[in-house]
Amino acid sequence: MNKNFYITTPIYYPSGKPHMGHAYSSIVADIFARFKRLENYNVLFLTGTDEHGQKIQKEAKKNNKDPKIFCDELSETFKSLTKILNLSNNDFIRTTEKRHHKSVIEIWNRLVESGDIYLDKYSGWYSVSDEAFYDEDEIENINQKKVSKSSGSTVEWVEEESYFFKLSSWSNKLLEFYNTNPNFILPTSRKNEVVKFVEKGLKDLSISRTSFKWGIPVPKNEKHVIYVWLDALTNYISALNFPDIKDKKFKDFWPADIHIIGKDILRFHAVFWPAFLLAAKLPLPKKVFGHGWILSDDKKMSKSLGNILDPIEIIDKYGVDQLRYYLVKEVSLGNDGSISMENLKNCINNDLANNYGNLCQRVFSFIKKNCDNKIPKSSTLDNLDKKLLDNLRNNIPKLINLMNKQDLNEYIKMVVNFSFEANKYFNDSEPWAIKKKKPERMKTILHTIVQQIKNITILLSPIIPNATDKVFSIMNLSNENITIDKINDDNFINYEKKLDNLEILFNKIENDN
Ligand code: MSP
Numbered sequence: 001m002n003k004n005f006y007i008t009t010p011i012y013y014p015s016g017k018p019h020m021g022h023a024y025s026s027i028v029a030d031i032f033a034r035f036k037r038l039e040n041y042n043v044l045f046l047t048g049t050d051e052h053g054q055k056i057q058k059e060a061k062k063n064n065k066d067p068k069i070f071c072d073e074l075s076e077t078f079k080s081l082t083k084i085l086n087l088s089n090n091d092f093i094r095t096t097e098k099r100h101h102k103s104v105i106e107i108w109n110r111l112v113e114s115g116d117i118y119l120d121k122y123s124g125w126y127s128v129s130d131e132a133f134y135d136e137d138e139i140e141n142i143n144q145k146k147v148s149k150s151s152g153s154t155v156e157w158v159e160e161e162s163y164f165f166k167l168s169s170w171s172n173k174l175l176e177f178y179n180t181n182p183n184f185i186l187p188t189s190r191k192n193e194v195v196k197f198v199e200k201g202l203k204d205l206s207i208s209r210t211s212f213k214w215g216i217p218v219p220k221n222e223k224h225v226i227y228v229w230l231d232a233l234t235n236y237i238s239a240l241n242f243p244d245i246k247d248k249k250f251k252d253f254w255p256a257d258i259h260i261i262g263k264d265i266l267r268f269h270a271v272f273w274p275a276f277l278l279a280a281k282l283p284l285p286k287k288v289f290g291h292g293w294i295l296s297d298d299k300k301m302s303k304s305l306g307n308i309l310d311p312i313e314i315i316d317k318y319g320v321d322q323l324r325y326y327l328v329k330e331v332s333l334g335n336d337g338s339i340s341m342e343n344l345k346n347c348i349n350n351d352l353a354n355n356y357g358n359l360c361q362r363v364f365s366f367i368k369k370n371c372d373n374k375i376p377k378s379s380t381l382d383n384l385d386k387k388l389l390d391n392l393r394n395n396i397p398k399l400i401n402l403m404n405k406q407d408l409n410e411y412i413k414m415v416v417n418f419s420f421e422a423n424k425y426f427n428d429s430e431p432w433a434i435k436k437k438k439p440e441r442m443k444t445i446l447h448t449i450v451q452q453i454k455n456i457t458i459l460l461s462p463i464i465p466n467a468t469d470k471v472f473s474i475m476n477l478s479n480e481n482i483t484i485d486k487i488n489d490d491n492f493i494n495y496e497k498k499l500d501n502l503e504i505l506f507n508k509i510e511n512d513n
Contacts, residue, residue, distance in 0.1 A: 014074030053228030
């Protein structure tokens with residue numbers, strides 16, 4: 001069985017500081033990457049920055065900076081965000097790197113070779129902010145300004161010489177591909193949008209610009225720079241050492257298992273990217289998942305509405321696991337979802353502090369006081385104990401399946417419920433009431449509940465890795481050996497060593513905080 005898994009985030013425009021939308025795409029991808037590692041896969045998780053194009057050139061100019069220096073600085077803030085968000089990415093690619101340049105040139109040459117590129121003139125609408133061309137029926141007039149219907153960003157009229165990619169000739173091949181690979185575009189509602197768009201018939205795509213310089217020059221005609229999306233999408237194979245297709249990395253990891261992206265950039269990933277790859281005679285990625293938008297108090301976050309929630313500010317105040325957990329618990333992956341500070345606090349208090357945090361805290365404190373701080377080992381589990389453990393264990397195939405179809409919300413719901421049940425089991429079994437009369441029974445209860453804490457902690461580790469690492473280390477377990485099959489392994493617990501010191505996992509948040 002192929003045990004390699006390649007997952008990517010979009011590469012971000014370093015045109016301003018990172019915001020919640022960027023954090024969201026990255027956190028979601030990180031959770032799936034970590035889960036696949038739990039499943040014992042050799043995971044390659046890629047993220048990075050998309051540094052060419054008119055948008056970046058304009059932004060650099062506004063800041064009076066050379067575009068490369070501007071990108072060097074801002075790309076650093078995105079790199080440091082990977083640390084702040086506790087991402088487990090193995091690589092961080094920048095489109096201004098040599099390895100990427102080489103790979104984009106090869107893609108271009110392959111498209112020339114296949115006869116898919118021709119020179120003509122583009123006249124039409126362009127949005128610098130989206131770096132996208134729009135048709136007449138995709139724009140509207142708002143306050144005497146022409147804007148894109150889908151993104152709301154301003155468009156301008158562009159007329160320039162341009163190379164075109166024969167996208168129109170790939171419509172049927174794409175439809176055939178969607179048909180034979182029904183899970184290529186998820187969620188399904190998004191797939192239907194894409195299919196409709198392609199069924200209408202595709203127009204050839206302008207893939208070079210001449211009105212600015214900040215990009216990769218077209219081979220043999222340096223007046224043109226390569227369209228930033230053709231440049232950017234190629235990052236996914238540049239990181240695998242393309243054009244060296246004999247390289248182990250390329251062989252092991254291409255085609256990608258999943259591209260995680262926002263719904264606004266689905267067309268680029270589900271139409272343009274596969275068409276480029278088909279023309280370049282390269283295999284297509286297995287899945288593109290388009291998540292929804294994060295809304296703030298029901299509105300799209302925007303500078304003008306003043307409702308932007310800054311991920312770094314929230315992390316500084318409440319902690320990174322708290323933000324990670326809240327975003328994926330509250331927002332149904334695939335749909336738009338509103339977030340608010342009020343809900344964030346409730347979620348931290350209810351699910352993290354009162355439920356999972358409290359479970360760990362009270363069980364470990366009890367063991368410290370009553371069992372010389374060592375986890376008791378027992379083999380005399382009664383039906384109630386077995387039922388608690390089996391209920392989780394029997395659900396492992398279901399949990400794995402949920403994660404593999406990106407049903408993150410259902411997965412979390414189930415795991416939170418296990419934690420709730422474990423708290424109830426501990427309350428109902430009252431080990432404190434029997435510690436003198438039935439010390440052996442007390443030990444069995446503790447043995448059982450610690451097993452269950454270990455199991456819940458394994459399941460939560462892709463989502464709240466900081467807290468779960470703490471719990472593993474309290475139990476003297478190294479997080480490197482943690483895999484999903486340890487859930488079935490009673491002997492994975494260290495019964496010999498004393499528990500490490502216990503710190504509070506999640507502080508409860510008071511209302512005025
Ligand atoms: N550079 C391109 C991607 C190239 S990938 C080959 C780009 N960059 S971006 O910085 O504008 O956006 C990156 C991601 O952030 C997109 O997936 C986008 O959907 C996501 N988000 C930006 N704002 C968002 C929200 N408010 N909510 C959720 N995600 C959104 O596009």
